[in-house]
Amino acid sequence: METEGRPACRGNPRTQENATTVSAENCATTGGNKGLGANGRGKKNALAPAAGGNLVDLAEARQVRTLCVLLVLQAVVSFRSIPRILDLLRTQALLCVSWVPHFTSVINWTLRVGLGLLRQVAPIDPPWVAIIDHSIDVGTKKALVVLRVPLAALSQRGAAIQLGDCECVGLSVAETVNGETVALQLQAIFQRSGTPAAITKDCDATLQKGVRLWMENAHLTVPVIEDIGHVLAAALKAQFEQTSDYQRFTSLASKAAKALRQTELAFLIPPKLRSKGRFLSIGKLARWGEKMLGVLAVKGRARKGSPLAKLRAALPGFLTLRAFVATFAATAVTVSQVMEILKHKGLHRSTYEQCCQLAEQLPANSIVKHRLRAWLNRHIDIQRQLTSLPLVVSSDIVESLFGNFKHILERRPQADMNRTALLIPALCGHPDAATLSNALVHARQGDLATWEQEHIPYTMRKKRQAFFADDQSQKVGNS
Numbered sequence: 001m002e003t004e005g006r007p008a009c010r011g012n013p014r015t016q017e018n019a020t021t022v023s024a025e026n027c028a029t030t031g032g033n034k035g036l037g038a039n040g041r042g043k044k045n046a047l048a049p050a051a052g053g054n055l056v057d058l059a060e061a062r063q064v065r066t067l068c069v070l071l072v073l074q075a076v077v078s079f080r081s082i083p084r085i086l087d088l089l090r091t092q093a094l095l096c097v098s099w100v101p102h103f104t105s106v107i108n109w110t111l112r113v114g115l116g117l118l119r120q121v122a123p124i125d126p127p128w129v130a131i132i133d134h135s136i137d138v139g140t141k142k143a144l145v146v147l148r149v150p151l152a153a154l155s156q157r158g159a160a161i162q163l164g165d166c167e168c169v170g171l172s173v174a175e176t177v178n179g180e181t182v183a184l185q186l187q188a189i190f191q192r193s194g195t196p197a198a199i200t201k202d203c204d205a206t207l208q209k210g211v212r213l214w215m216e217n218a219h220l221t222v223p224v225i226e227d228i229g230h231v232l233a234a235a236l237k238a239q240f241e242q243t244s245d246y247q248r249f250t251s252l253a254s255k256a257a258k259a260l261r262q263t264e265l266a267f268l269i270p271p272k273l274r275s276k277g278r279f280l281s282i283g284k285l286a287r288w289g290e291k292m293l294g295v296l297a298v299k300g301r302a303r304k305g306s307p308l309a310k311l312r313a314a315l316p317g318f319l320t321l322r323a324f325v326a327t328f329a330a331t332a333v334t335v336s337q338v339m340e341i342l343k344h345k346g347l348h349r350s351t352y353e354q355c356c357q358l359a360e361q362l363p364a365n366s367i368v369k370h371r372l373r374a375w376l377n378r379h380i381d382i383q384r385q386l387t388s389l390p391l392v393v394s395s396d397i398v399e400s401l402f403g404n405f406k407h408i409l410e411r412r413p414q415a416d417m418n419r420t421a422l423l424i425p426a427l428c429g430h431p432d433a434a435t436l437s438n439a440l441v442h443a444r445q446g447d448l449a450t451w452e453q454e455h456i457p458y459t460m461r462k463k464r465q466a467f468f469a470d471d472q473s474q475k476v477g478n479s
Contacts, residue, residue, distance in 0.1 A: 064097055065440075066433045068106045069113055072423075073431050076407070079103045079110075107420075109440070112448055113431070114422035116439030119447075121169045123194030127151045127387070129225070130196035131166075132186075132207060133398040134177065135405075141456075142177050143421050145398055146170030146189050147428065151197060154346040154390040161397055163404075168425035169193040173455050182210025183217060190214075197386055198223040200395050202230040223382045227395040228342050231375050232335045232368065233279040239331070239367040241279075245324035249289065252315055259314040265307055268292075286332035289325040292318060331368055334358050338372065339394075346390025352380045401427055419452045 064086070071077045077085065080103045089095035131147040147166040154161060170189030174181055190196070199222055201207045208224075215222060240246040253270040260269050271284040295311065296319055302309035312318075338355050345351050355376055362369035383391040404427050408420070429435070 060096075060098065062437070064099070064101065065109055066436050068101060069110050069426075069436050070431065070433075072106065072110050073113075073426055076404075078408070079106050082106050108445060108448065110426060111419060111422040112443040112445070113436055113439045114424065114426040115448055115451055116441070116443035117168065117425040117429075117435075118171060118422075119442045120439065121167075121192045124148075127197040129198045129200055129392050130169075130190075130193075131200045131392070131395050131398055132170075132211075133202060133395050133402075134204065134207065135402050141173050141175050143424070144170070144172045144174070144177075144182065144185050145401065145424060146186070146193075147398060147401070148193060148196070149392055149397075151387050151389055151391075154392055160344045160394075161392060163397065163401060163428050164430050166397060166401075166428045168401075168428045171421060171424055173421050177206060179206055179209030179213055182206060183213035186210060186214040187217065190218075195220065196222060198225055198382065198391075200225040200227060200392055202227040202395055203234060223386065225379060225382060225391070225393055226375065228375065228393045229280060229339055229396065231371065232339065233282070235368040235371040236282055236331070236335065237279045238371075240328060243324075245321055246328070249321055249324060249328070250285075252318055252321075253285065253289070256314045260311075263310070265310055265314075268295075268311065283332040283336045286325075286329040289321075290329035293322060293325055327363070331362060331366065334361055335368060343394045343396060347376075347379055347383050347393045348388075348390045349380075351390070352376055352383075418456055419448070421456075422448075422451070 068082050068086075071082050071085065072079065083100045083103050083106070086095070086097055086100045090097045090100065128148050128150050131149060133145060135143040135145070146169050148169045149161060149166050150156075153165040157165060170185070170193065172185040172189070174185075195218075199211055201211065201224065203226060211222075211224060250273060254273065257269045257272075260266055270288045271281070273285070274281065292311075292315065295308075296315065298308060302312060338358055341351050341354055355372070359369050359372045359376070362372075379391070379393060401424060405421075405424050408423060426439075
C-alpha cells in the first residue's frame, strides 16, 4: 500500500575518497526526480551532499534503483518487502549495498518506468495487432488497456504469446465507460502508436461500439477479431443455460459442494460456479459431471455409511441426468480442444481444418457447432487478407496482465484504481537495466504527479483521508 509523505533512505552509507557521491537523503526523495536519473545534473556527474547528510556512490545508487524495480517486475515482490530483502542481503549475504531506499521510493521508480514506457510509444513498421480489453471494476473505475503484438509473434514463439511479446501502447483509466469514451481513448492511443493491422477484443458491447465509432471517425476499416474464448463461451451459454437439465445439474453441483465440504469426500467437490463469466471455464464442471457418472454407476445397494452411500446422498437423482451430462461433457471437451489449438497455434489453414473436423463431431443441431463454423469461416478470410502467418485470435494475454496487476493491487486494504495502474505497462516486454534507465529518463517525478492529476483526480483513499481529516468542516450532524 502506498503511503503519502517524503521517503527517506535507510542504512549507514559507505564513503570513499574521490568517489562520485550523492546525498543519501536526496537519493530516495529524488528517486522520482533528477538525483538518480541518467541525466542527473551536477558537476562531474555528482550532486553536492546536503548539510550533515550521508554520502552514497551515485553509480551504486543507480544499481540499487534498477535492482529494486526488477524485484517488483520480475520477482513479484511487494514494495514494502524490498527494503527488508535488501537489508537482509546486505547484512547476511554480504551484498555490496551501502544504503537501502524507502519503499515509497521503490513505488515512485516503478511507476515512473511504466509512465516512461507509455511516453516512448511510437509507430513501428512491422504490422501488428492491437489487443484491447477493460479491467473489471476496481473501486469506481475501469482501465482500458491496448497491447501491441506483432503479427509474427505467434510464429516466432511457436506457442501462445506471452507478456514478453507484448508492448502496452495505451492505458486509460475512467469512471464513465461507454462507446463514445472508448472511441475517444482509442483515437488518442492510435495517434501515438499508429494504426494496427487488426484489433482483437472480446464480445463486450461497449468495446464493440467504441471500435466501430473510432473507425467511423477516422474513416478507416480495420479487421476486428472476436476472441475465440468469449465466442465459444457465449455459444455454450446459449445452448445450455436455459435448459431444465442444465439448471438441475448446476443445482445438484451446488448442493453437493455444501454436503461434501469438510468431509472425507471433500476432494470430490465440484469446481466453484462463477457468478460472472461462468461459461469461460465451464469445461471443468463438465469433466467433473462425467467423472461422477462413472463413480455413481455402480450396480447394487451401497453399504450404509460407505463413501459411495454418502456420495449418492449428496447427489440424489444424478444418474437420471446421464444423457445430458454426456452431451454437455462432449461439447465442453470439443470446445476445450478447439481453444487449445487456436490459443497456442493461432488461426491459419492447418488449424482451421483441424477445428472444422472437431466441429463435425458435434450434433447437427448444436448451437456451438454452428457458431464455431461461422467464426472459423469469417476469421480465416481475415487471416488470408492480413498475412500468411498464424493470426492471434485470443485476448487471454490481457487477462493475464490484469491478473498480475491485481495480484499487487489486492494487497491494499482499500482496493481502488489509482496511479498504480502505471504498473501495467511495466509488466509487458522484457524489462532490463537499459530499458529501465531509458524509461526513467522519459518520466520524472513531476511527470508522474501531472499524469495522476490528469487521469486520476481522486481515489477512495484520498476522499477518506479528506473526510476524516481533523480540520474538515463537514462533520456528522452538521449540514
